[in-house]
Amino acid sequence: MLRKHVVPLAALLAAGAVALLSACQAAPIVPAAQVAAPPPASAQAPAGTSDLSLLSGTAKSNNAPMGTGDWAMPNGGEPIGAAAQLAPKWVQLTASSAGNLDPVVVNGAGLTLYRFDKDIPNSTSNCNDTCATMWPPVTIDPGGKIFIAGIDQAAVGTITRADGTRQVSIDGWPVYRFANDTKRGDTLGQGFGGTWFGVTPTGGKAGAPADNAGQPTPSASAAQPATTAVLFDDANFSDNGASQGVAGSGCQNVSRPGVASSVAAPGSLKLWSQPNCTGESVVINGDVSDLATINFDNKVASVFFG
Numbered sequence: 001m002l003r004k005h006v007v008p009l010a011a012l013l014a015a016g017a018v019a020l021l022s023a024c025q026a027a028p029i030v031p032a033a034q035v036a037a038p039p040p041a042s043a044q045a046p047a048g049t050s051d052l053s054l055l056s057g058t059a060k061s062n063n064a065p066m067g068t069g070d071w072a073m074p075n076g077g078e079p080i081g082a083a084a085q086l087a088p089k090w091v092q093l094t095a096s097s098a099g100n101l102d103p104v105v106v107n108g109a110g111l112t113l114y115r116f117d118k119d120i121p122n123s124t125s126n127c128n129d130t131c132a133t134m135w136p137p138v139t140i141d142p143g144g145k146i147f148i149a150g151i152d153q154a155a156v157g158t159i160t161r162a163d164g165t166r167q168v169s170i171d172g173w174p175v176y177r178f179a180n181d182t183k184r185g186d187t188l189g190q191g192f193g194g195t196w197f198g199v200t201p202t203g204g205k206a207g208a209p210a211d212n213a214g215q216p217t218p219s220a221s222a223a224q225p226a227t228t229a230v231l232f233d234d235a236n237f238s239d240n241g242a243s244q245g246v247a248g249s250g251c252q253n254v255s256r257p258g259v260a261s262s263v264a265a266p267g268s269l270k271l272w273s274q275p276n277c278t279g280e281s282v283v284i285n286g287d288v289s290d291l292a293t294i295n296f297d298n299k300v301a302s303v304f305f306g
Contacts, residue, residue: 047122048158048166053145056266056287057230059092059108061243062147070108087139087165093175095150095201095289096236099187103289104198104206105151105170110184113138113175115205117195121172125161135176135189135196137161138168149230149237149264150287151201171203226267226286227305231260235290235297238262246303251277257301263288270304277302 046054055062059069069090092108105113114135118126127135139161140146146156146168158166159174167174178189178196189196190207198206231254233241242259246252253275254260263271264287273279273296281304282296291297 046154046157047169047172048160049146049156051143052140052158054153054156055145055147056149056153056226056228057147057243057245057264058094058149058237058239059090059147060239061230061232061245061264062145064090064108064145064147070111087141088144089141090145090147091138091140091168092147093149093151093156093168093170094147094237095287096238098185098198099190101187101190101198101206103150103201104187105175105201106184107138107177108147111177111181112187112189113199114178114189114196115170115173115175115199115203117197119174121203122157122169123159123172125159125167125174127174127176128162134179136179137165138175138177139165140168142166150289152286153266155201155203169203170199170201173199173203175199224267225306226265226269229263229265229269229303231300232262232264233259235261235292237264237287237289247305249305251302251304253302254300258298260300261291261297263291263300271296271300272302272304273299275301277304 059071064071069088070092093113094106095103096106096110098104098106098112101112107113116125116127116135120126125137127137140158148156151170155171157169157172159169161167169175178192180186180188187198190198197208200206227249228245228247230243230245232238232243242256244255246254257275263284265284266286268283268285270277270281270283272281279301280299282294284294288294291299
């Protein structure tokens with residue numbers, strides 16, 4: 001009786017092997033090199049900014065409406081209360097100087113921005129309620145715009161506050177205003193309580209050399225080619241003077257040659273001293289707050305993108 005079952009069992013095993021082989025042939029193995037990989041970190045949006053627009057230049061150079069965003073200062077710039085701390089549709093982050101702090105980040109109204117040592121970078125603000133009245137957080141509406149000059153875009157992000165609003169951060173550090181600073185150049189919050197300091201373009205403590213020594217400026221690192229740039233008549237991306245935008249591919253002549261003292265650009269480009277990309281030239285990798293430092297002040301007549 002046992003021999004009667006041996007052959008059918010062997011035939012069944014053989015048939016199964018043929019079916020398995022056919023299935024393997026029907027589903028070819030894809031080489032690992034052909035499997036799509038996630039984009040590198042450098043190609044991803046900074047933390048918490050996927051729905052925001054990060055734009056090179058200042059609010060003025062990007063034609064933001066007057067009386068909005070950072071410019072909307074209740075009571076003519078007097079300290080604001082919690083009721084007025086509404087998330088704006090745009091904010092500005094500009095590398096500049098204020099008082100004895102150089103560099104330090106200021107907002108669109110030219111007011112100094114600060115960081116708080118008790119915060120947890122990339123995570124938590126520990127300044128809420130009464131604290132947030134004295135130190136208004138820099139918040140942004142969903143889908144809003146952040147205008148950036150002199151700061152690496154990769155360093156700009158947001159965190160979610162306890163009340164659900166989104167606070168702008170630099171290198172992970174949430175940033176704030178100080179309510180007693182009411183005009184450009186005020187730095188009354190510097191060193192307050194030993195925990196509040198102006199924030200530098202790299203997220204460090206302004207006025208603390210040890211925190212900033214040896215750190216490259218954003219323009220010192222390699223950058224992707226830019227397709228737009230904003231040229232400011234004054235150094236430090238100042239809105240006190242005029243500015244002009246230039247965009248496109250290849251060589252582009254500027255509308256007002258020979259007046260630029262600083263350039264905001266989200267990547268690398270070549271500046272030329274004569275129209276049609278002739279004359280002297282210099283390559284920059286991102287923002288340059290003072291063209292005099294590279295011997296190109298009041299010389300830009302054309303720009304080459306690509």
